[in-house]
Amino acid sequence: MHLKSIQRSLATLWPIAGLMSVAACGGSSGPASSEAAPPAVLLAQGVTTASNVVNAASCNYADVSAAVRNATGGMSVQIPAGTCNWGTAQLTVPAGVYLRGAGRDSTTIQRGGAVARGTYLVAYDCSNGQVADFSGITLVGNGNGTIRDAGLGLLKGCRDFKVTNSGFNRFVYAAIHVGDAAKQRGVIAQNRFNDNFSKDLGDLGYAVEITGGGDWPALALGSQDAVYIEDNSFSGNRQSVSSNNGASFVFRRNTVAATTGTKDFFMTDVHGLSTAAHGTRSYEIYDNTFQATGVSGQVRAAINIAGGDGVIFNNAVPAGYSRAVELDTDGFVCGKYPGPDQIRSLYIWGNTVSNPTYPGGLQNHCAASIGANRDYFLSARPGYTPYAYPHPLRAAVSPAPVAPSTPPSTAPTCSYPNWAWGHKYRTKDIVRYADNGKFYQATHDNPGWDPTISTYFWSPYACSATAPAPAPTPTPTPTPTPTPTPTPTPTPTPTPTPAPAPTPAPTPAPTPAPTPDRVARSCSFNDVSSAVSTATTGMNVSIPAGDCNWGVQQLTLPAGVALHGAGQDKTIIRRQGSVPNTSYLVAFNCQNGQAAVFSGMTLVGNANGAIQDKGLGLLNGCRDFRVHDSTFKNFVFSAVYVGDAPGQRGVIYNNNFLNNYSADLRNLGYGVVVYGGGAWPALDLGSANAVYVENNYFSGNRHNIASNNGSAYVFRYNRVVGNDPAKDYAMTDAHGLSSSSRGSRSFEVYNNDYSTNISGGLQRTAIGIRGGDGVIFNNTATATISRTIELMVEGFGCGTYPGRDQIRSLYIWNNSANPQNGYTTNGIDNTCPSSIGLNRDYFLAAKPGYTPYTYPHPLRLVR
Numbered sequence: 001m002h003l004k005s006i007q008r009s010l011a012t013l014w015p016i017a018g019l020m021s022v023a024a025c026g027g028s029s030g031p032a033s034s035e036a037a038p039p040a041v042l043l044a045q046g047v048t049t050a051s052n053v054v055n056a057a058s059c060n061y062a063d064v065s066a067a068v069r070n071a072t073g074g075m076s077v078q079i080p081a082g083t084c085n086w087g088t089a090q091l092t093v094p095a096g097v098y099l100r101g102a103g104r105d106s107t108t109i110q111r112g113g114a115v116a117r118g119t120y121l122v123a124y125d126c127s128n129g130q131v132a133d134f135s136g137i138t139l140v141g142n143g144n145g146t147i148r149d150a151g152l153g154l155l156k157g158c159r160d161f162k163v164t165n166s167g168f169n170r171f172v173y174a175a176i177h178v179g180d181a182a183k184q185r186g187v188i189a190q191n192r193f194n195d196n197f198s199k200d201l202g203d204l205g206y207a208v209e210i211t212g213g214g215d216w217p218a219l220a221l222g223s224q225d226a227v228y229i230e231d232n233s234f235s236g237n238r239q240s241v242s243s244n245n246g247a248s249f250v251f252r253r254n255t256v257a258a259t260t261g262t263k264d265f266f267m268t269d270v271h272g273l274s275t276a277a278h279g280t281r282s283y284e285i286y287d288n289t290f291q292a293t294g295v296s297g298q299v300r301a302a303i304n305i306a307g308g309d310g311v312i313f314n315n316a317v318p319a320g321y322s323r324a325v326e327l328d329t330d331g332f333v334c335g336k337y338p339g340p341d342q343i344r345s346l347y348i349w350g351n352t353v354s355n356p357t358y359p360g361g362l363q364n365h366c367a368a369s370i371g372a373n374r375d376y377f378l379s380a381r382p383g384y385t386p387y388a389y390p391h392p393l394r395a396a397v398s399p400a401p402v403a404p405s406t407p408p409s410t411a412p413t414c415s416y417p418n419w420a421w422g423h424k425y426r427t428k429d430i431v432r433y434a435d436n437g438k439f440y441q442a443t444h445d446n447p448g449w450d451p452t453i454s455t456y457f458w459s460p461y462a463c464s465a466t467a468p469a470p471a472p473t474p475t476p477t478p479t480p481t482p483t484p485t486p487t488p489t490p491t492p493t494p495t496p497t498p499a500p501a502p503t504p505a506p507t508p509a510p511t512p513a514p515t516p517d518r519v520a521r522s523c524s525f526n527d528v529s530s531a532v533s534t535a536t537t538g539m540n541v542s543i544p545a546g547d548c549n550w551g552v553q554q555l556t557l558p559a560g561v562a563l564h565g566a567g568q569d570k571t572i573i574r575r576q577g578s579v580p581n582t583s584y585l586v587a588f589n590c591q592n593g594q595a596a597v598f599s600g601m602t603l604v605g606n607a608n609g610a611i612q613d614k615g616l617g618l619l620n621g622c623r624d625f626r627v628h629d630s631t632f633k634n635f636v637f638s639a640v641y642v643g644d645a646p647g648q649r650g651v652i653y654n655n656n657f658l659n660n661y662s663a664d665l666r667n668l669g670y671g672v673v674v675y676g677g678g679a680w681p682a683l684d685l686g687s688a689n690a691v692y693v694e695n696n697y698f699s700g701n702r703h704n705i706a707s708n709n710g711s712a713y714v715f716r717y718n719r720v721v722g723n724d725p726a727k728d729y730a731m732t733d734a735h736g737l738s739s740s741s742r743g744s745r746s747f748e749v750y751n752n753d754y755s756t757n758i759s760g761g762l763q764r765t766a767i768g769i770r771g772g773d774g775v776i777f778n779n780t781a782t783a784t785i786s787r788t789i790e791l792m793v794e795g796f797g798c799g800t801y802p803g804r805d806q807i808r809s810l811y812i813w814n815n816s817a818n819p820q821n822g823y824t825t826n827g828i829d830n831t832c833p834s835s836i837g838l839n840r841d842y843f844l845a846a847k848p849g850y851t852p853y854t855y856p857h858p859l860r861l862v863r
Helices: 003-010 016-025 061-069 525-533
Strands: 046-050 053-056 075-078 082-085 091-094 097-100 107-110 120-125 133-135 138-140 150-155 159-164 167-169 174-179 185-189 192-194 206-211 227-230 233-235 239-244 248-252 255-257 266-270 282-286 289-291 299-305 309-313 321-327 346-349 362-364 430-433 438-442 458-461 540-542 546-549 555-558 562-564 571-574 584-589 597-599 602-604 614-619 623-628 631-633 638-643 649-653 656-658 670-675 691-694 697-699 703-708 712-716 719-723 730-734 746-750 753-757 763-769 773-777 785-791 810-813 828-830
Touching (some): 053 061, 061 075, 061 091, 150 159, 206 227, 239 248, 299 309, 525 540, 525 555, 614 623, 631 638, 703 712, 719 730, 753 763, 753 785, 763 773
Parallel strands (some): 075 097, 082 107, 107 138, 120 150, 138 167, 159 185, 174 206, 233 255, 239 266, 248 282, 255 289, 266 299, 299 321, 321 362, 540 562, 546 571, 571 602, 597 623, 623 649, 631 656, 649 691, 656 697, 691 712, 697 719, 712 746, 730 763, 746 773, 763 785, 785 828
Antiparallel strands (some): 046 053, 430 438, 438 458
16 A cells, blocks of 8 residues: 555554654564564554554564554553564563463564563563453563573562463573562463473573562462462473462462473472562462373472462372472471471362372471471361362453443443352342443342353343342452452252253252262272162262272162262272273263262273273263263273263363273274264254363373264363374364264364374374364464364265265364464364355354353352
8 A cells, every 4th residue: 555545544543753664664574573673663553453452563573562552551452473583672561451462373472582581571560550461472482591581571569460371482580470569469371381491501490480579468368369370281391380479379270291301390389488588478289280291200299388378289190200299498497496487387188199109299308397287287278268260350351350330321320239250149139240231130049150151040130220229249349350259169959950041050960968978898899889789869989099900890870879989090990801892890870860970080991902991981861960080091992981862961070081092993092972862953052951071181092072973062171182192183073974873963162272292293183073063262282283173074975065964054263273284274174175165164253142151060069
């Protein structure tokens, strides 16, 4: 376009000096610029396309910097896809301006050159009291032990910040630094932290470092007043998190992988009194999975505590770690008591530890100063309740999770409180939903379900000038963070039976009050079978810790009897011997209409390609089942089999699925397989009517999930890692018409993290779809995966249209592209465009009217 035309069209937006900078620079430098950052330029390169969005012309430093300067509080700066080298420049962003990339692995910003230790690629200045929000970007450091570079800085008292769906790689000092102020709080979620450490330096190397401001507040465990680090993956960092100087943090539901280069350090570290005015104030470390796959020798420790107070529970630490928890002093001589800022109130319980070297995985280096049952306790902390998960800020729209309680101008007399996640509501309570400004009234008591999703518990409320006085629901505090109510606890009675779809709440069929229970004498088949035979509906059968071989036997139990082990990797049941592919180690028969519940154990198969064995069977129409906190490995057919009936639904969560495949057979090999009963119901996306697979870890399975015969599944918030034996297959699979009377009916695949641990070549596909309808969005796939999405036909020749049970209504958006592998649009490879037509059978946009079902799944709250 001619410069004069640009000047005429933009004259109302920019001063003429800014326009002259466009002429001087020749427009945008393009998304792949590698130039060092020039001096600051004027604002002509940032283009405002909406009232609250400024689009940077490229990912080049000058373009992004200009866009940031053109933004004001409450606006987002959108950085397009591209890989840009910012040289030695630091982008300083005032809090209240939100930085968005085109997606992790799509927008990549690299550091190139030597910088001082206090320099960041991106630094948020929170001194103005606004919110910092960073998402969809990968930051990459020098990876040079002589340069102590840092990625993202959250500085000067950041509160209620969000860092989500991003990547941080190869920073020698720290990938994210939160500091140095009192009362910092926010959430760091669903990010990848890889190789933030240098063996040449052998020091520093933090994925997340948190330094407080030197204050020492009262202990506030289970509250919002901490830096929350949740649902991230860490690999190759010297410490995944490190803390000091009055810091408070929560580290939960993360996956932490040690490497040979980092094995001599603590994966999670808490400083006592060392280089700062105070040590760490508090920490909550729970529900994390530590890994040591491929590490030569032993990893030193998963968790090191040298001061402060907190809780450590429900972490899984494999045998590759020498210690699960190390306790030590810092800043004073062992034997002094009490030492300044030392451990004084630490509770440890429920961790799964596979290495027996240290009892319970615990080593206390200074028993003279850190006394058992005085300073630390091997039991649950009395009165402690974890804070709401997922953190409410993750669902909030910046700048604040709860907007000011201002009624719409059309109804000035309405002043109902804003809805808050996790707040208990009573029937007839009225709330304002901040994201859309609308009002809702509770139709049933509920523990804080989202009014826009849980339409059984809420209905729209028409607010008028004659509106009644506000209901007595307490008004949330005016801070941006939701009311610090603990994690919602379901009422003892079952949730009321919901209305028909699209009601999001499942018809709860939780195990009734578990009294009296049955406890098996041992984990042997005879003892467990005996305990099950005397149990009736509503009872729990507990299997003690142990490692037992069940040979070729199958335990069959009726739904309604819940089966619980002593903990993942504590109760281990093994299959040894040849069985037909109709046999399971454990099988629930759900024909009685009750709910199946399975948790806290490890099932191990033969790992023999000649034996098509299965682990857990959920059979004959299981509904509202729960399978959680378990491990399934070495089954050649499938680890968990859900089939073969219509209307199956439930949730499979917080499990590990490992090596359920045999390279000798090169067939079968499913982490989870869902087979319907041949019915073909109306499409019901976003409802309870599916098998939900969420927050699991998968590695070494041929297909981590597969489906057929009218099935419906949701695969979300999982971490999937490919390996050499299974790299030639799709990591997530949906059959078309093949070996069953129908293909897959529906699938929802979103917010998953796909990566590999392969020695060479590429993983074939992250998500392979051969039939059925659904949605695929917000998935990330590394460059070691050839395609993010592969579309195929099955059961008919390419060119037939329409083929039976083929893809007819698939919506795809915001997934990683793989341009380096030749797939530029959401990483899609359409293998048969003559049968699967763009804008006819699949669409590159969000599905109109679609809303994902409640996360986490409500059944996870049932006890």
